[in-house]
Amino acid sequence: MxxxxxxxxxxxxxxxxxxxxxxxxxxxxxxxxxxxxxxxxxxxxxxxxxxxxxxxxxxxxxxxxxxxxxxxxxxxxxxxxxxxxxxxxxxxxxxxxxxxxxxxxxxxxxxxxxxxxxxxxxxxxxxxxxxxxxxxxxxxxxxxxxxxxxxxxxxxxxxxxKKKREGTTVLQKSELFHLIRDVKIALAGQNVPSPLFHAVKLVEGDELEVKAHASAVEMVEAFKKIFSDDTFGDDFEALVADARYAYISDNFAPALRKKSAQALTKSDKADKVLTNRWGGIPIFLVILFAVFHLTFSENFLFLNGFGDGWMPTLEDLGMDTENFGVQLLACVYDGTVFSPGVIINNLWNDIIVGNIFGLITGAVENIGVEWVVGFINDGIFEGLAAVLSFLPQILVLFLFFSILEDSGYMARVAFILDRIFGKFGLSGRAFMPMIMGFGCSIPAMINTRTLADEKERTATVRVIPFFSCGAKLPILTAIAGAIVMQFGLGNADLITFGMYVLGVATAIVAVLVMRNTTMRGEVPPFIMELPAYHLPQFKALMIHLWDKCKHFVKKAFTIILVSTIVIWFVSHFSFNWEFLADEQINESILASLGMFVQPLFTPLGFGSQLQNWGWVFVVAAITGLIAKENVIATFGVLAACILGSALPEDETGVSYVVAMIDATGITVPALIAFIAFNMTTIPCFAAVATAKAELPSKKSFNWTLVFWVVTSYIVASAVYTIGSWWWTLFIWLAAAALVTAGIILFNRRKKAVS
Amino acid sequence: MEKFLNEFGIGERGIVKKITAEGKIKRRLFDMGVTPRAEILMRKAAPLGDPIEVNVRGYELTLRKSEAQCVLMEVIK
The missing domain is CATH 3.40.50.300 (P-loop containing nucleotide triphosphate hydrolases)
Known part of the structure; x- marks a missing residue:
């Protein structure tokens, strides 16, 4: 072929x-x-x-x-x-x-x-x-x-x-042509294939060529000594680039007759508005809001205002929720009008995956052996459903960002924001992946491919999980709700918002630290084309989405599934290989592991000070690795285990958390520290698998895992200690100052040495 | 009159005289068509003042002011 x-x-x-x-x-x-x-x-x-x-x-x-x-x-x-x-x-x-x-x-x-x-x-x-x-x-x-x-x-x-072709060059008229020809003959004598190409690159002083053909470098150097050009001196790279462009403008001048630079095309007009000095940033914020609103909003048309809903749910209207037609309707409207992203999500999870998996798990029930049923239904299928449930919103979010990318707007976003990001040692392009992180880390990490610099990309992939994703929100709302209910403290929305800010602040600090230590490097150059705007093509978008979809599903069925099964296994078996029902989780291998590592979490507020039940938070954090929603689901299981009977189903999870607070006597700072820990620690398996694929090497992936664990440990212990004893703030500030000074001194010395 | 590209006002036009950058940045500028004798039109600055957008060889190019500072220009009246 x-x-x-x-x-x-x-x-x-x-x-x-x-x-x-x-x-x-x-x-x-x-x-x-x-x-x-x-x-x-x-x-x-x-x-x-x-x-x-x-x-x-x-x-x-x-x-x-x-x-x-x-x-x-x-x-x-x-x-x-x-x-x-x-x-x-x-x-x-x-x-x-x-x-x-x-x-x-x-x-x-x-x-x-x-x-x-x-x-x-x-x-x-x-x-x-x-x-x-x-x-x-x-x-x-x-x-x-x-x-x-x-x-x-x-x-x-x-x-x-079918024919052979020998390389040709447009540099014949250049003063360097004789040199190029001589180097070419020398290389051809050594049987180097494509001698002309290598000769030109050698003359340019190209790093790769200089290394590969050291013998010919002397010729170039000798020539350089006797050569001098009026405009370029001995800068051969400049001479070659200039000669190429000169050849193009000389030969294709008639073909180049194009619009005068003053005439405005449609694209120029669009650009005038979109990157406008005053309007550029507000317009960008509106577009960003629209993307997230279309993907995630459960109050799409704002019919419910901004407070509690007044619109009736389908059940309130007396409809039969078992009826298939009503179920379909419930995907679009149920007490509130859903956004397109949520509708697709509901159709996928409630109708397609829900029904198919319902049929399979129903059939599996017939097997009768309790642990086999548990393994297949709760271990495999529930794990798969948890992972596949992300798919619709990942794809919808990806679709919107692909449209922005293909239309040429994304390049302008980088243009608008580069100034801000330059301050943190990143280019404006890093913004998009980060902001996508608020939706889901997976498309966000894949999107880091638009970053040219490897170190910049690694740093960005690492902080993406700190931009709290949609799946982490239930943890936030459940715990914040319980804090308000149990301690009568503050406002749940305010706590939630505060946690988002904490995540972003952590990301900023982490990027600054990385760019000054392990991920040191110049701010990558920002010399790029702003392509003309054009309408994205439907076919190309679909091909793009299909690729992502395949990629994700493949991951879901391999690495993610295996990890999920392992977690299920350790939470449902005791060390005696005895199968345990959900409520017996306290006897499981996972619980033993939790108790074993419990003391490590003492500085974070949910370790040894909680005594007997302290391990529950550790265990919930571990099950959160499957999907962050699991943290609250695990709380439900653990609450049933603590109380000896299951609590009534609670979608918000607040009552589960309240039960945990009662049983463990955990304090408010420790609860907040627990949220902070979950937000900044290793993300879900799906995101971890993506990070592994996107990071340049196995080594940098391993360090990324370490980075996540260390960061979450530090952030959560800072939250706990400062929340419990305000004066420890000064200790933390002093430590931060010390580290900063250390980094600055180290970098200065390093600079002085080099 | 000679000045650097970062000092250009919006709508100002000039011819590239010399690139003073080195290594990666120099090569990137060349590859993107910012070579001596190329004509450049200053289009606009980003909302926060940096980077800038210029028209060179019939397309739109953006670069930071720190990078534009390496491009010495001859202003066209």
Whole structure:
């Protein structure tokens, strides 16, 4: 099978072309060692099947970003039969810059001139014939969006792939050409493949090449000594870049006749509003609010005002809630109008998963052996349902953010917010993943792929769980509710809000500390294209969502399921291999483990001081690893265990927490510390699995786990001690000052040494 | 008149004379088309004053003021 690589700038229609070429054969993986998507598929309309590999979007073949290194190594080392270089006709100049570099490699190339139709509409025209003559490889005008010209592109690519092609350069007129030619001859003598490409990069002083071909470096250095240019001195990198652009403007000047920079396109007009000096930030906040409201709101149209609901539930209206039609209706309205995200969530969890799993678990009941039924129903299926229940809202949230990304607005968000984030050593791009964390950590962590810098990405993945997600909210409301009820203290909403603020504050401090210690590094450069706005394509969005969906479900059935089963097992068996019912959790392996580690949590307020029942909080925190909602569900089980009889079902979980408070005598600061601990510790298994996939190495993943445990321990003990004894605040402040001073001194010394 | 790109006012236009940055930032500027002799139009600044948006070689580019400070320009009247 032949293999074609697809290369081009970001935002030039590459993904659209890839989708058009490969259709349903496409699948997404990772390039080895990096978290950059690798898309592959098959084109079937030629006499031979052709494998298509989509290289990451790049502007150049320089050695600075993982995307560039991947693309260049792929073309050089994997020897594709042909490279399809997609070029955006509306932005010819910058796109051809990459083309001039690809042409230097000994590989057949065909150019797909995309969006020439768009250009024609605005009155300009690219002369394909003359472009082809000058550039020396086939040029085919296509419209990736409309699917035009694609078969011709592939036919010509196929024909080109059958012939060998030697690299050509546009640097012939450059003063450096003699040097390039001499280095090329020397490299060719050593049987280096693609000698021209390597020669040019060596002359540029490219890090990777200098390492790989040390022998030829001397030639370049010797030449550098006798050479001097009026404008560039001996900066060969600048000379080469300049020569490329000079060649493009000289040769394609007629083709480049484009809109004068003053005329405003539709996109420019939209940009005037969206990044407006005064309006930009408010508009952004409104869009953000809309996204979250559409995804998560259970009071979509604000019909219930902002207080308690006045609208009747379906049961109040006397409807039969067992009736299927009524159940369907309840997904949309039940005492309040739900948002689209919640409706999809209800349909999925209550109707689809609920019914299917209901049928299966009902059938399993017939087995009769108690522990087998428990294992299959509560261990496997309940665990699966817990994980799959996240799916709809993850996808809806992802859909909205994909729309914002594909439309070009996300780049503007980074533009608007870069100033603020620069203060913490991050770029404006880090904002989106963080804010997505309020919805769900999983899409948020996947979204960190838009961050170019590896250290920035690691730091961001680590703090995402501190932006308290939707599943952690029940913990907050249940405990806050119980505090108000049992201690008559404050206001539940205020406590909840305070906890969110605490999470964000923890994230900020953690980023600052990391960027100054383990994740040290310059603020990554922020030199990026602001692509023209355009309507996102439905098909591309769906392909995108389908990939995410597959990815998540695969995880749910492997790593997450195994972890869930382990937790079920230790909470339902004693050390004597005896099966235990839910209410006997106090005899389980998990409870013993809880009692064993209980003293460790004394500084956090829910350790040894709670005596006999102290372990319950530890156990609840552990079951929270399956899904954070489980913390309160476990409280329900534990309350039944403590009281010897089950409490009436309580959706808010407040009564469970009240029972725990009565049994353990836990104090308010300790309860708050418990919330803080759950918010900042290891997130759910699904998020942990995602973090593992997104972090650059196994080592950094392990350190991330340590980071979460340590951070939650420190934050929760600070909350507990300061809440219990106010004067300890000064001890904590002194410790913080000491650490800060230590870091500053250490960094200063390090700087002085280097 | 010569000045750096970060000192440009909105709507001002100029020709790149020299890039004073090094390494990664220099290369990135080149790759994005900010090379000597390129014409640049200052479009706008972000709501908080930094970064800025410019038009170069027919497309919109954003960069921080600290990065624009490495781009020496000749102002076009």
């Amino acid at each position: 032949m293999k074609f690589a697809l290369a081009g700038n970001p935002n030039c229609g590459k993904t659209t072309l890839f989708n058009a070429l490969t259709g349903s054969t496409a699948h997404v993986g990772n390039w080895p060692g990096v978290t950059v998507d690798k898309r592959e598929g098959t084109y079937k309309k030629l006499e031979e099947k052709v494998q298509i590999v989509d290289l990451p979007g790049i502007y150049s073949l320089s050695p600075y970003t993982p995307e560039e290194v991947i693309s260049r190594n792929f073309i050089l080392d994997e020897h594709p039969d042909c490279v399809i270089n997609i070029v955006d006709a509306t932005n010819l100049e910058r796109n051809l810059y990459l083309t001039t570099q690809i042409l230097e490699i000994d590989v057949p190339v065909v150019i797909a001139l995309n969006m020439a139709d768009v250009l024609e509409k605005s009155g300009d025209k690219v002369d394909v014939k003359s472009l082809e003559e000058k550039i020396g490889v086939p040029v085919v005008s296509i419209s990736a969006l409309k699917g035009q010209g694609i078969d011709e592109l592939m036919r010509r690519g196929y024909a080109a792939a």
